[in-house]
Amino acid sequence: MDLRTYIIRRLGLMVFVLFGILVITFIVSHVIPADPIGAILGPQASPELVEKIRREWGFDKPLHEQFFDYIYKVIRGDLGRSIKTNNPVMEDLLYFFPATIELATAAIIVAIVIGIPLGIISAVKKDKWPDHISRIFALMGVSMPVFWLGLLLLFVLYYKLGIFPGPGRLDPGIPEPPRITGLLTLDSLLTGNFEAFINTLWHLALPSFVLGYYASASIARITRTALLEVLTQDFIKAARSKGLAERVVLFRHALRNALIPTTTVIGMAYGSLLEGAILTETIFAWPGLGRYSTGAFLSVDFMAVMGSTLLIALVYSLANLIVDILYAFLDPRIRYA
Amino acid sequence: MKARDLALVLLLFVVGAVIGYFAAGPGKVTTVTTTVTTTVVQTATPTITTPTVTMRTPADTLIIAMDTSDAVSLDPARAYEFTSCFVTNQLYDKLVDFELPNLIDVKPEVAERWEVSPDGMTWTFYIRKGIKFASGNPLTADDVVYSLQRVVKLKQTAYSVLEPFLKTPDQIEKIDDYTIRIKLNKTVAPSFFLSVLTFTTSSIVDKKVVEAHEKDGDMGSAWLDDHSAGSGPFVLEKWDRESQFVLRANPYYWKPGQPYVKTIIIKHVAEPTDQLLLIQKGDADVATDLTPDQIKQLEGQPGIYIVRAERLHNVYIGMNVAVKPLDKEEVRDAIRYCIDYDGIVNGILKGAAIKWQTVIPKGLLGANPKTPYYKDVNKAKELLAKAGYPNGFTIELTTPPTYPQIDIATKIQADLAECGITVNIVQMTASMMYEKYRKQGLQMVLAGWGSDYPDPDSNAMAFANYRIRQLAWRNSWYDDYAADLAEKASIEMDTKKREQMYLNLTDYILDHGPYVMLYQTVAQQAVRDYVKNWLPDPTFYYLDLSKVRKG
Numbered sequence: 001m002d003l004r005t006y007i008i009r010r011l012g013l014m015v016f017v018l019f020g021i022l023v024i025t026f027i028v029s030h031v032i033p034a035d036p037i038g039a040i041l042g043p044q045a046s047p048e049l050v051e052k053i054r055r056e057w058g059f060d061k062p063l064h065e066q067f068f069d070y071i072y073k074v075i076r077g078d079l080g081r082s083i084k085t086n087n088p089v090m091e092d093l094l095y096f097f098p099a100t101i102e103l104a105t106a107a108i109i110v111a112i113v114i115g116i117p118l119g120i121i122s123a124v125k126k127d128k129w130p131d132h133i134s135r136i137f138a139l140m141g142v143s144m145p146v147f148w149l150g151l152l153l154l155f156v157l158y159y160k161l162g163i164f165p166g167p168g169r170l171d172p173g174i175p176e177p178p179r180i181t182g183l184l185t186l187d188s189l190l191t192g193n194f195e196a197f198i199n200t201l202w203h204l205a206l207p208s209f210v211l212g213y214y215a216s217a218s219i220a221r222i223t224r225t226a227l228l229e230v231l232t233q234d235f236i237k238a239a240r241s242k243g244l245a246e247r248v249v250l251f252r253h254a255l256r257n258a259l260i261p262t263t264t265v266i267g268m269a270y271g272s273l274l275e276g277a278i279l280t281e282t283i284f285a286w287p288g289l290g291r292y293s294t295g296a297f298l299s300v301d302f303m304a305v306m307g308s309t310l311l312i313a314l315v316y317s318l319a320n321l322i323v324d325i326l327y328a329f330l331d332p333r334i335r336y337a
Numbered sequence: 338m339k340a341r342d343l344a345l346v347l348l349l350f351v352v353g354a355v356i357g358y359f360a361a362g363p364g365k366v367t368t369v370t371t372t373v374t375t376t377v378v379q380t381a382t383p384t385i386t387t388p389t390v391t392m393r394t395p396a397d398t399l400i401i402a403m404d405t406s407d408a409v410s411l412d413p414a415r416a417y418e419f420t421s422c423f424v425t426n427q428l429y430d431k432l433v434d435f436e437l438p439n440l441i442d443v444k445p446e447v448a449e450r451w452e453v454s455p456d457g458m459t460w461t462f463y464i465r466k467g468i469k470f471a472s473g474n475p476l477t478a479d480d481v482v483y484s485l486q487r488v489v490k491l492k493q494t495a496y497s498v499l500e501p502f503l504k505t506p507d508q509i510e511k512i513d514d515y516t517i518r519i520k521l522n523k524t525v526a527p528s529f530f531l532s533v534l535t536f537t538t539s540s541i542v543d544k545k546v547v548e549a550h551e552k553d554g555d556m557g558s559a560w561l562d563d564h565s566a567g568s569g570p571f572v573l574e575k576w577d578r579e580s581q582f583v584l585r586a587n588p589y590y591w592k593p594g595q596p597y598v599k600t601i602i603i604k605h606v607a608e609p610t611d612q613l614l615l616i617q618k619g620d621a622d623v624a625t626d627l628t629p630d631q632i633k634q635l636e637g638q639p640g641i642y643i644v645r646a647e648r649l650h651n652v653y654i655g656m657n658v659a660v661k662p663l664d665k666e667e668v669r670d671a672i673r674y675c676i677d678y679d680g681i682v683n684g685i686l687k688g689a690a691i692k693w694q695t696v697i698p699k700g701l702l703g704a705n706p707k708t709p710y711y712k713d714v715n716k717a718k719e720l721l722a723k724a725g726y727p728n729g730f731t732i733e734l735t736t737p738p739t740y741p742q743i744d745i746a747t748k749i750q751a752d753l754a755e756c757g758i759t760v761n762i763v764q765m766t767a768s769m770m771y772e773k774y775r776k777q778g779l780q781m782v783l784a785g786w787g788s789d790y791p792d793p794d795s796n797a798m799a800f801a802n803y804r805i806r807q808l809a810w811r812n813s814w815y816d817d818y819a820a821d822l823a824e825k826a827s828i829e830m831d832t833k834k835r836e837q838m839y840l841n842l843t844d845y846i847l848d849h850g851p852y853v854m855l856y857q858t859v860a861q862q863a864v865r866d867y868v869k870n871w872l873p874d875p876t877f878y879y880l881d882l883s884k885v886r887k888g
Contacts, residue, residue: 032769035768035769035771035772035775036768047775047806049492049494049496049497049500050775052492053492053493053494084409085409085562085578086409086410086415086558086559086562087562092578095578096578096579151608151610151611154610154611154614155614158614158618159614159617159618162618166611166614166615166618166620167606167608167611167615168580168581168604169580172394172398172400172581172602172604172620173395282607282608283608283610283611285580285604285605285606285607285608285611287577287578287579287580287605288579291406291579291607292579295406295579298766298768299768300766300768300769
């Protein structure tokens with residue numbers, strides 16, 4: 001099977017996966033005994049008003065009718081309206097998702113830049129002190145709660161030393177660039193607003209480090225393991241006995257083969273970063289998908305819950321697919337079936 | 338292996354030391370003694386004192402760090418949450434308003450004077466001439482009539498405030514360009530109706546601007562969600578959801594010299610620790626959602642003062658009378674004698690509450706300061722024995738899974754256990770809890786009740802009158818004496834008599850009602866010392882930011 005057919009087939013499968021997720025989230029969000037209208041109206045509202053607004057939103061209809069209404073809308077690209085924001089969910093997602101894409105991308109870059117070199121050092125200096133240090137570093141990354149690390153960094157680097165800016169995406173004094181993509185870095189570059197660009201990068205630094213550090217741990221560990229395994233194989237012995245420099249053996253022969261599992265981990269890590277990191281987003285006052293979807297869950301905002309779940313599922317499936325495709329570039333022997 | 342273990346131990350030391358240092362807080366470094374710590378302290382933070390008091394934020398811009406996640410809409414017909422009402426109040430004028438700290442005497446705003454018929458049903462308002470909207474349009478009777486009718490026609494969330502008096506749009510009519518008349522559908526105490534009119538629902542919108550943004554007959558609602566069309570001191574420049582509100586001074590504002598600050602930025606900062614850092618650093622001028630411990634930490638620090646306001650918000654336990662043995666008055670009394678009120682107010686809430694045991698909060702007409710209940714296990718056990726439950730019983734207490742409710746529920750569980758009552762705590766998100774509560778489906782519930790406007794009616798009716806299907810009904814307390822008294826008080830034209838009725842009613846509920854009134858909330862906000870006129874606001878939406886100055 002060639003790559004194109006493979007991709008088409010995978011995309012086809014994805015439609016089923018997404019549909020399944022829709023069904024499940026619809027059922028789960030509608031059978032729990034919670035009342036989104038009541039939540040918004042608060043304890044004061046009269047039962048008549050609650051009923052009236054519930055009718056307006058169509059929550060008085062039978063469940064199957066609501067379901068088919070919803071599916072019909074989704075097919076036409078309409079994810080319904082959020083009860084909380086009163087906006088189309090699609091519009092909300094387009095508003096919140098870019099902030100998360102920006103943060104997740106910066107974080108995955110940090111994770112790769114930290115994780116892969118760390119993994120390589122660990123493997124090369126196996127069981128020597130660089131390996132131990134790298135292990136401790138990685139251990140700290142996964143075991144330190146992100147909210148704690150985030151607050152600690154803010155306390156030291158913002159409050160005490162004033163090197164980095166406080167929470168938020170941009171200083172209050174700096175006018176926001178006009179919204180084109182929603183990615184502040186890109187928008188400020190596109191509009192030639194370098195002050196905003198530098199400021200955005202500055203604001204990105206701490207949250208992306210916190211998230212990236214967390215993700216780097218697994219990347220470092222998997223790189224180490226994979227590299228160690230490859231280094232014991234015959235073709236490495238052959239390469240060494242050919243008299244190749246260790247540097248060439250390591251980077252040209254071993255690393256490329258070791259990167260396949262690493263790619264999987266990176267892809268999955270990026271996928272999960274794109275879900276929106278609620279804790280990091282809260283601490284750094286980052287208006288991303290994590291905050292939106294958590295808010296939606298807490299107020300039982302059905303449409304927003306289903307919309308964001310669908311988006312997350314889509315992102316995950318795409319990340320998976322891209323990882324699978326990348327395998328072929330890393331290892332041309334891999335065939336798709 | 339050994340090297341790794343050693344490294345791990347070392348790591349734990351370092352982490353522990355760092356935690357220890359930061360937990361100790363600024364200015365307390367000397368209390369941390371281990372050598373490891375000292376090194377960390379020296380390398381990480383050479384300076385420990387609070388940064389010097391200079392204004393870091395621009396002099397004409399007020400920056401408020403606030404948790405705004407509750408905000409839904411800034412349309413006065415929909416705005417019904419704390420944040421939405423707080424912001425809406427800066428964007429619009431109302432017919433009448435309260436001027437803090439006085440929440441008893443209503444002051445003229447758009448209406449310069451008014452008359453009410455002897456039966457309390459027909460109101461005439463005379464509108465001040467010369468007020469302009471931010472668009473430059475003059476404000477006339479047409480706008481007032483349109484604004485109030487709009488709320489009645491749209492029947493959105495905030496309509497519940499006006500619903501009891503205004504059922505149809507034709508109850509509001511224009512007499513001439515600067516006079517309007519409102520006919521209520523029933524007699525209402527004058528102070529009560531005026532009080533209701535101060536809520537943001539009655540904001541006057543610019544009819545021409547709103548009509549220009551109408552879409553599918555929504556009377557401009559979708560547009561007004563995140564735009565403003567008012568005559569208030571500020572105009573909404575933008576609302577980036579989950580990020581910030583930016584307000585700019587209205588050039589046409591009619592009160593001379595105001596607003597004093599030209600820009601207000603309300604930054605959405607959900608995490609209290611962030612708010613603490615921002616206010617300490619001086620990157621925010623006001624922080625509104627600090628924890629009691631953080632407030633303690635800030636107290637006495639140079640450059641910051643604390644503003645405290647007793648909120649019109651009570652926290653109570655509802656006891657569903659339909660559930661045995663809560664049907665017995667002795668049992669309900671026994672529960673009230675099991676609880677350590679001071680422990681909750683001082684131990685858990687640490688200054689963020691005052692003990693208050695009656696259903697009308699302190700600060701309102703008819704507020705009853707009696708606190709007859711205190712922890713007395715023997716008395717409680719006697720009452721239980723008298724009711725036929727000498728060995729106690731088992732009951733559920735439902736609470737939202739949030740601070741401080743969980744801590745309070747746990748404390749109550751422990752308190753009641755001393756009296757022999759076993760409490761099972763059931764946690765539910767607020768949306769699930771209210772759904773069940775509305776259907777009388779809970780046994781005991783830990784909940785709160787806030788007044789929308791400073792009049793005792795909303796509390797009295799909710800807690801006393803089962804006929805309106807609010808708190809009394811949800812706890813299956815069908816008491817006609819209490820219900821009648823609440824209804825009579827709401828139409829009493831004589832304020833003195835009305836006050837006495839509320840005192841009688843609160844006394845009655847204190848003894849017979851299905852509630853344990855735990856406390857009244859106190860809001861504590863941290864303000865930088867160069868910010869003037871940030872007044873304590875019992876409601877959150879009377880604070881007029883046009884009077885706030887910097888420097």
